[in-house]
Amino acid sequence: MNAISTNLPFAIEELLPSRGNFTEAVGLPPSVYHNEQIYEFEMEAIFGQEWLCVGRSESLGEVGDFFSRSCGGEQIIVVRTSETEIRAMSAVCQHRGLCVTADIDRDDGDLFGTPVHISGNARQFRCPYHHWVYDIDGQLVGAPEMSQTAGFEKSSISLPKIPTEIWQGFVFVNLSNSPRPLAPSLAKLDAVLENHDLGGLITVDPITIPDVPFNWKIMIENFMEGYHNSRLHSGIHDFAPSSGIWYSPYEQSDGGMYGLNRTLETGGGFNPTNRALFPFLPNTTEAERQQVIFALLPPSLLIGVQSDSAFWFTVDPTGPKTHSLSMAYLFPEETTKLPLFDKLLESAIQGVSYFNAQDMPTNVGVQQGMESRFAPRGNYSWQEAVIPQFNSWLVERYSRAIRDLESGDRVGL
Ligand SMILES: [Fe+2]
Structure with a gap:
């Protein structure tokens, strides 16, 4: 049963009547609007696969202009690295995992709130935790007190790059490995x-x-x-x-x-x-x-x-x-x-x-x-x-993810 293999509360067949023409189609199963397993499934099958809009390119006019953003469960940085390139990358520091764009100097008294996101113009990104420093291309260029660590090479470490596409001025990112062009x-x-x-x-x-x-x-x-x-x-x-x-x-x-x-x-x-x-x-x-x-x-x-x-x-x-x-x-x-x-x-x-x-x-x-x-x-x-x-x-993508899961092409749903 699909419902068992994917932890979904229904079989995929139950979604099929929601497709097609308005004359025949009916609403999606109501659980797709509130079920925790479906939310987790969608974050992989939909938001982990599709092109996601994260903002506008004209807000990144100068080299070094950037904004940070939550998107599809990830924390990302979008930055203009040159006159011709806008790049997205993970904001997660490759040392211990704090976002390099995390603004920890908050004064709103919320000790356990999520670090807020920021924008501006940067020559580099410095993680506020241990001061590892990345250039705007995401390459690690500074890591204090790491010289005694065996095999540590700054040049082999960078913020993971995320596929980026710009359409009509909108910046899109894709969290999958090899997306089809948008x-x-x-x-x-x-x-x-x-x-x-x-x-x-x-x-x-x-x-x-x-x-x-x-x-x-x-x-x-x-x-x-x-x-x-x-x-x-x-x-x-x-x-x-x-x-x-x-x-x-x-x-x-x-x-x-x-x-x-x-x-x-x-x-x-x-x-x-x-x-x-x-x-x-x-x-x-x-x-x-x-x-x-x-x-x-x-x-x-x-x-x-x-x-x-x-x-x-x-x-x-x-x-x-x-x-x-x-x-x-x-x-x-x-x-x-x-x-x-x-x-x-x-x-x-x-x-x-x-x-x-x-x-x-x-x-x-x-x-x-x-x-x-x-x-x-x-x-x-x-x-x-x-x-x-x-x-x-939506149903096409639900079905594709379930097919891939059952054929072993995708794991971890
Ligand atoms: Fe309305």
Whole structure:
């Protein structure tokens, strides 16, 4: 039985009805939203295998610019090592295991809290524990009092490198040994986003909310499905009604999925005015200014594109019922130089806060519902056709991991 060999609380066959078209598909088994074994399985089968978004390349403009990040259960550093290279590597010191980016000088009185993460510009990374020093390429260049240690060679020690890819300005890392390249799987998204030039936009007002109290998949489903927009968000979402949603067909080779939501007029916006607050993205067509794009690059990146800007979220599971959620806006640099940009941004943030005030308690409630003995495996509307697409993506990877496990190609699940 698959369920026994993988410690999963169900056989893989139970997932299969959640794949395919919305007309037939039903929800995933509710335990995938709260079960500890499934969380551990996903951290290996999904987050240990797939490309994970960790941030934006334009935030690393100068050689030595870096940020540290938790991702897929690992602590990593992303650093610009040269004008042409951004590199990711493990932050775990190869001496005793403290993260070289750990900021231990905390003054919040939390003795046992996880060391916080940092960003900045570095010439080297020094572990605060025993002062082992690595250059920005990750090579060990300093290790005090190690000369009497037999066979110790600094040159043979470095922070483990992690495969990195940049797509449309988003930095992705992959924790598996030999990942397939990401970009070829995103050709359809490249086509639909061609005029928006996301790679040329800059990140504004990034925030991270640790331990959001619901499963990472609930966040993805809520972001991507348009069924609730004219219901839960009645009023503020009326400029882009649920009836105007269309989801691109999904094929197994696709590394992402997306939907277009037509707006009633050109230049709608997610804010109290329902209108774009900033100049349109420069190269977009009239038709593109009358739609909102919602894109998912599973398992971690969500992108929303409106007529004047874009916004993105990343999810990083921290437990079966929690995840870390990061969010930021993307604007053309010229827009950020507008005299009243900060004031307009405040209005945009207010708009998002209004959505969040409706979505977040809803997601917390769905989490509770999925833990109920009466939790459903419900049917889907055409206005949420993207959810069974995501289910298909997910079940394919669950199945692949179980196949590999049973054939001995992968161990340790
Ligand atoms: Fe919503």
